[in-house]
Amino acid sequence: MPALISRMGKRLRRLIERPASIELTRYEALLPAIGELEPELEKLTDAELTERAAKLRREAEFGDDQLIEVCALGREAARRALDERAFDVQLLGTMGLLTGHVVQMETGEGKTLAGALAAAGYALQGKSVHVISVNDYLARRDAEWMGPVYRLLGVSVGWVEPSLTREERRESYGREVTYGAVSEIGFDVLRDRLVSRVEDLVQPEPEVAIIDEADSVLVDEARVPLVMxxxxxxxxxxxxxxxxxxxxxxxxxxxxxxxxxxxxxxxxxxxxxxxxxxxxxxxxxxxxxxxxxxxxxxxxxxxxxxxxxxxxxxxxxxxxxxxxxxxxxxxxxxxxxxxxxxxxxxxxxxxxxxxxxxITVQALLARYPQVAGMTGTAVAVAEQLREFYRLEVAVIPPNKPNVRVDEPDRIFASPSHKLRAIEAEIRKVHETGRPILVGTQDVAESEELAEKLAKVDLPCVVLNARNDAEEAEIIAEAGKYGAVTVSTQMAGRGTDIRLGGADGKDRERVAELGGLHVIGTARYPSSRLDGQLRGRSGRQGDPGSAVFFASLNDDLVLSYAPDVPDGIQADDESGEITDPAAQRQINHAQRVAEGVHLEIHRNTWRYTRLIEHQRTELLKHRDKLLRTPLAAEKLKEAAEKRYEELEEQLGEEGLVQACREIMLYHLDQLWSDHLAFLTDVRESIHLRALARETPLDEFHRVAIPEFRKIIPTIEERAVKSFEEAEFTEKGLDLAASGVRRPSSTWTYLVHDSPFDSNFEQTLNQVRNxxxxxxx
CATH class of the missing domain: 3.90.1440.10 (SecA, preprotein cross-linking domain)
Known part of the structure; x- marks a missing residue:
């Protein structure tokens, strides 16, 4: 009976504290069995440990027994390779990832190791795994750092980064686990969609994606198109x-x-x-x-x-x-x-x-049959993860209780009052020797604050877009005694701020003073981003504190809740506001901002979903043309006499490839034209609303018939090019018949609809x- 009451109490507490998270009881029940295997595995040699892991490859199913084995083997491999014994909470994270969830683990709780053990677990099931990070530095760092663990488990690992050649990329993707930034993996998908020979493909069929900083990748960047x-x-x-x-x-x-x-x-x-x-x-x-x-x-x-x-x-x-x-x-x-x-x-x-x-990041990840992720802040976007990705959140408790003190917001009448108060706060805390991390909204603000601090003899290190190459090094030292670091948002995600600095030699001294003090110079457009900044302090049970400064004239309030209630009074001297109505106004502005961004995400996906469906259909046809002699068969059927003439000159194999290149060229060109057409339609579609038509329905009505014309047009144009192509001493001159690919290609990202269409802007101006x- 007491055990039942305890379980009910835990569930009730979880529902109150983390309403969008899944139950962990199943995983917690497996921890004792994992612990029991520890003495047995410690006696094995490295070779025997690798062999034992290899036995998992022969298992027909992957249930609880296999989860226990993967976690026990992974813990032992990490102990030997990294001198790190995985905590029980890290193993809970590993099991959450292996069962296809987004796991929420606080800063400093060891997400990197949990992700590596999960990736190894999927690989031992015979699946190809991509561990997707937010940048190239973290991808390479984590692949190299976790490499010894993978080797002990008999799993091959590689990474992709911009400097790699096509051959090096193919080799990296050929490993069982491949680390890469989301943009780099996406760009490789786009490059593969333009090849005309099977041997030029670099990526295998997608199977499993484990996403680091999942909230950033799945939510913040979900609607950002990657462009070729x-x-x-x-x-x-x-x-x-x-x-x-x-x-x-x-x-x-x-x-x-x-x-x-x-x-x-x-x-x-x-x-x-x-x-x-x-x-x-x-x-x-x-x-x-x-x-x-x-x-x-x-x-x-x-x-x-x-x-x-x-x-x-x-x-x-x-x-x-x-x-x-x-x-x-x-x-x-x-x-x-x-x-x-x-x-x-x-x-x-x-x-x-x-x-x-x-391709949008959201569509890129939709290619993977299995997706899991890890981050420090997932509950805040749990509904979006469920709506857009059908992913549930598993909240992993910290190994040590979080003792960070989150102070109430300090609110001021104007940005100038706020800035003076921030400067005073930095001086007061700095005099104690505690390290300080200041999170600013943008580059200009970070540099303005640094200049003001320098004028009053408060030197600081600035981390922003100007010196992001040194990000990991700067952020690793942000916990040193007396350090003041001013950063734009999301400082050093993926890099721990250790008290006492990277070597931790002053750890006890800094801990006794109260640990890292985090200052936010304004509330972000999302409570999740606020939580990420606060989470830079208080890792692994360390002491720390965090406070946000805000103003009723901050951009967040002016943009999303400008109608401030009357009667809110500020202190005449300091400009500080203690009226609870001011706090409610700022919270309201943040909720409105979150709602606006969610609606933009939804709206973008409503339009891109049709485009992705059309792209998938066309890619199936492209794949047939690439891997089979279908192009040659079609052209022979349409122009048999010309085909027989060229077959004598080129030989069967050469002609099949020439036919393939002609048809793939026209397919790629027509798809490019179709994308441009859809962009024009989408930009002008809002004018349809003036005629009381639903813009999305109208978009579908126009887009679907146009798409259906593509495959017949490919064949028409291909026949024309085939008949006009000239045979020279060097072979078939496809360029003379218009089959000419760009002399160079490049990839980049662009925010989806960063400004409203020319039609809408013109309409605004005419109305005005x-x-x-x-x-």
Whole structure:
């Protein structure tokens, strides 16, 4: 009876504290059996341990007995290879991953080892495993760090990174476990979709994905498309328009909406632009082309801020990933906007690309039959994980209780009052010798704060997109006695902040003082991001504390809850507000922001789901053309006489490959054209709402018939190219018949619909013009 009451109490507590998490009782019941195997496994030699792991490969099923064996073998392998004995909570995490869940483990609880043991467990079932991380550094670090554990278990491991050749990538993917950044694995998928020979493929069929920092990958970046582009020509920005727009002033010449997604000209602004461009009529037929250039230049001028949205480094515009506060490698905006920002910064325009294919992170992960993940903050997005991925969350308790003190928010009337209070807080804590980590919202804020601290003799180390290459090294030392580290958000995810610094020699001294003190300079648009910053302190039962400073004039409040209730009073001297209504307002703004981002995610997926279905169908056809003589059969059937002529000159094998290249070229070209068509449709689809039609239904109505034309058109164009292709001394000259692939390709990321369509922006401007004329 007492045991029953205890179990019911635990379940009730779990429902209250973690309502979206699964029950751990099944896994907890296996821990004693894992512990009982420990003495037996310790007596084995390394070779015997490897052999025992190999026996799992011969098991027909993978149930509780096999979970016990994998965890026991993994614990022993880690003890020998890394001198780390896995805690029971790490084994709970391993079992959660092996049963297809997202496990929530707090910072410093050993997710990397839990993920490695789970990956080995899947590999011992004969499955190919991709361990997907947020960046290339973590992928390589974890593969090398966990390599000795995998070797003891008889599992091969590799990693992919941008510097690898095609052959090296193929070799890495040939290992049983492959580590890679989500973007790098996605780009390899896109490259494989353009090959014309089977031997050029680098990736095997996807089977299992284990996602590190799962909330960042599955939620923050889910709708970010990875793009493969082929070179067309140099982009051209309208420099004259850029120079005119640079002189425009907010409120007089243009206005923006509250969430900073749109900017439009006022009547006065339109008049100034028309006059400066030689008296054109922007909203007439003669000005249509310049209007598009004005729209994009105005967006670059009004809505994109240097050192917040992008950096200028080494003569190039580099985008900043909003969810990480780091430079987004290879990321760019759609070409018109990219060129406009380059013109704004008076830089030469980069090459313009024709999009050959793209895939969202969400669609990339949907390719895997089995997906699991690990992160420190999953419960906050449990509903999204269930809705978009059918994944449940398993909350793993910490090995040692979390004793971090989370202080209540300190709220101020204005950002300037808030900044003075942050400076005072840093001085007060720094005088005790406690290490401090300050989490800022963007690069500009981190550098502004660092300058202010330097002026008052409070030196600090700054970690932001400008020096992200040193991220791990900087963050590893953030726990040193007296250290002050100012960082943009998500500092060093995947790297522990150890008290006393990387070597931990001052650990006891720092712990006695209270551990790491975390300061947030504003609340983030998501409570989950707040939790991630707080989680940098208090690892493995360490002491620590965290506090957020906020203002009723922070961007979060102004964008999502600007109507602050009357009667909230601030202290005359400090500007601090203690009225509970201020806290409620900030919490409300954050909930609204979370709702807006969720709706954007849902809406994006509603459109991309159809595109992904069409892509899957076309890829099945492409795979047949790539792996079988189907292309040759089709062309022989349509142009038998020409086929027989060329067969004598090329031989059967050469002709089959030539037919394959012709048909694959047209398939890839038509898919590229289809993507461009769908982009145009989607950008203008909101105008259908004016006619009381449902935009999504209309999108489907237009997109489906167009897709059905692709395969017949491939064959028509392929026959034409086949008949026109000329035979030269070097063989069949496909280029002469128009079968010419881009001279170079590149990959990049782009935020899905980073600004509303030209149609919508034009509509806003016309409405604004009409409204002003009426008044």
């Amino acid at each position: 582009a082929g070179s067309v020509d140099a982009a051209v920005a309208d420099v004259e328009v850029a120079n005119v727009v640079r002189r425009l002033r907010l409120g007089l010449h243009y206005e923006t909406d509250s969430d900073g997604r749109n900017a439009w000209l006022t009547t006065a602004g339109a008049s100034v632009v028309e006059k400066a461009l030689g008296g054109i009529e922007l909203y007439g037929e003669s000005g249509a082309e310049r209007l598009a250039a004005v729209n994009v230049a105005l967006h670059a001028h009004a809505l994109l801020t240097r050192d917040v949205d992008y950096l200028v480094r080494d003569g190039k515009v580099q985008l900043i990933n909003a969810s990480r506060g780091r430079v987004a490698e290879l990321q760019r905006w759609p070409d018109g906007l990219q060129a406009a920002v380059e013109a704004k910064e008076q830089l030469p325009a980069t090459d313009r690309g024709e999009i050959l294919d793209s 013009l009409l409204r002003r004329k009426k008044s």
